[in-house]
Amino acid sequence: MNKTFAVPRGTSDILPDTVLLWEALEFLARKVCKSYGYKEVRTPIFEDTNLFKRSLGTTTDIVNKQLLELASSKEDQEEGYALRPEGTAAVVRSYIENDLEKKEPLSKLFYIGPMFRGERPQKGRLRQFHQIGVEVLGPNAASPLLDAEVIALAMQLLRELGVKEPQLKINSLGSKEDKARISSWLRAEFAKHTDRLCPDCRARFERNVFRVLDCKNESCRKVVAQVVKDLPLSVPSQEYFKQVQAALKSVNIPFEVSPHLVRGLDYYTHTVFEITAAGLGSQDAVGAGGRYNGLVHELGGNPKVSYGAIGFALGIERILLSLGEVPIPPANINIFVMSMKEEYQPLAFLVLQLLRKSGISADMNFAGGSMKSQMGKADKSGARFALILGEEEVKNKSVAVKDMRQSTQETVALDKIVEHIKNVLPEE
Ligand code: ATP
Ligand code: MG
Numbered sequence: 001m002n003k004t005f006a007v008p009r010g011t012s013d014i015l016p017d018t019v020l021l022w023e024a025l026e027f028l029a030r031k032v033c034k035s036y037g038y039k040e041v042r043t044p045i046f047e048d049t050n051l052f053k054r055s056l057g058t059t060t061d062i063v064n065k066q067l068l069e070l071a072s073s074k075e076d077q078e079e080g081y082a083l084r085p086e087g088t089a090a091v092v093r094s095y096i097e098n099d100l101e102k103k104e105p106l107s108k109l110f111y112i113g114p115m116f117r118g119e120r121p122q123k124g125r126l127r128q129f130h131q132i133g134v135e136v137l138g139p140n141a142a143s144p145l146l147d148a149e150v151i152a153l154a155m156q157l158l159r160e161l162g163v164k165e166p167q168l169k170i171n172s173l174g175s176k177e178d179k180a181r182i183s184s185w186l187r188a189e190f191a192k193h194t195d196r197l198c199p200d201c202r203a204r205f206e207r208n209v210f211r212v213l214d215c216k217n218e219s220c221r222k223v224v225a226q227v228v229k230d231l232p233l234s235v236p237s238q239e240y241f242k243q244v245q246a247a248l249k250s251v252n253i254p255f256e257v258s259p260h261l262v263r264g265l266d267y268y269t270h271t272v273f274e275i276t277a278a279g280l281g282s283q284d285a286v287g288a289g290g291r292y293n294g295l296v297h298e299l300g301g302n303p304k305v306s307y308g309a310i311g312f313a314l315g316i317e318r319i320l321l322s323l324g325e326v327p328i329p330p331a332n333i334n335i336f337v338m339s340m341k342e343e344y345q346p347l348a349f350l351v352l353q354l355l356r357k358s359g360i361s362a363d364m365n366f367a368g369g370s371m372k373s374q375m376g377k378a379d380k381s382g383a384r385f386a387l388i389l390g391e392e393e394v395k396n397k398s399v400a401v402k403d404m405r406q407s408t409q410e411t412v413a414l415d416k417i418v419e420h421i422k423n424v425l426p427e428e
Contacts, residue, residue: 010127057266124283141308
């Protein structure tokens, strides 16, 4: 076949067998989120480009290098639209736009869906990938127990989805004021070592000095290790972080405090965390998140209200990579209808629809063919029973019901067939 078109770079088709795996994963994820009292929200996959610029920060890689903007949209919107690179900005936009704070004291939301980033594709790094994310928003939603709940939910999701030994790292960036003070301090300290910083960090240093802390470059890491033993948080921020850690310990969630863990986005304050899994190579983060108390105000929330907000996102493709080969149970139908003569095909179709309308999964071979070839198709379909329309059966307004496992056969009147099948099929 002449393959003229290919799937865009960094994206992939999820074919039917694999969709079964995704369905199972999404089902389980929804179940776990709901068990924590979270409700699903679905927002558009594209938004006003300014929403992302405002929330993620114009100096971040996501906005600077990875935003996939819709060129044609500039006609109806000054800045145009962009495909969403992450879920938080849209959920906060929706929270404010729909006045959710008036409807419930605390909004606990989750989402599952595709995200888009114009990255250089490689293993575990795609241009369209999928996330399971949660966001907790509300006036006064700044309890360290909520930080612990959100982290506990992320860990439980990963465990239930089968990720082996997920490793949790946490850190605190402190309040907005702490962050500003720590930025100046870091800048002053790193200024003494600019010759040892990589070109990226020398550029980052002015714009977003926190990013130097998680640079992978060997020389930068040495400078960071030498300069930063702990982030100098204010006493209330330290106290808050201690309470988060105590809550995690109380529910037996192991973690490592890593003073060099930062997240790439401007909006994080206080608790940030990242979860890695084995076997993923250099893209080993399966999920990450943190607190972003200031973002609701930043995006237009009521200035008189003090909001708290925290969330995370897990990467579904990376979760699947970490699981390795997973056996996928075949999606069998229950009934395969066969006609022994071409002229019985319309009757076969009628029987097929009778079954389907009663909620019984069924199929037939629309190309007809010999008894042998149709039996082969029935076998392949995994059907529990084959319904055979032969000359005798058609004459007597009946159908032969063949049990594909026991190889037994009986004749049933056509007007009793649905009832009969319902009786003999095992409970789902
Ligand atoms: P990374 O460190 O890999 O660049 P990130 O900090 O950009 O990740 P987040 O924005 O925090 O990632 O997204 C949360 C999770 O989404 C990541 O931990 C990862 O599992 C997944 N993810 C992010 N970007 C991609 C991508 N391009 N392809 C596949 N999965 C991704
Ligand atoms: Mg990234």
